[in-house]
Amino acid sequence: MYNYGQLLAYKEIVQKVSDIVGEEVTKSAQQYLDQINEKVDQLDLYIRGIRDQMEELVYIKNNFNYPIELFFDDFNFNFSEIKSSPHKSLDLFNEKMKKVLGSEWGK
16 A cells, blocks of 8 residues: 555656646556556455355354354455655655746745
């Protein structure tokens, strides 16, 4: 999740650049974020399938009904709570842009 946070930080920086130059340059960051979200959605689907199969096996092989949560907690990836994460190269870029653009970069 840390790398996802770094992508969010990168997206914030390129959004500033887009605003300053008046040209959309955030496409590359959004492309990677979209790919990650797609893969995570696919992983969630696989995990649900595994959970369903485990649940079937537990119920079929036993005369007892166990809540599946005893064996397999609910796995879901939630990106809504992830915040942008600092990275040395992004911090360095930010500092250089503040020196070059001054208050315009701080908007």
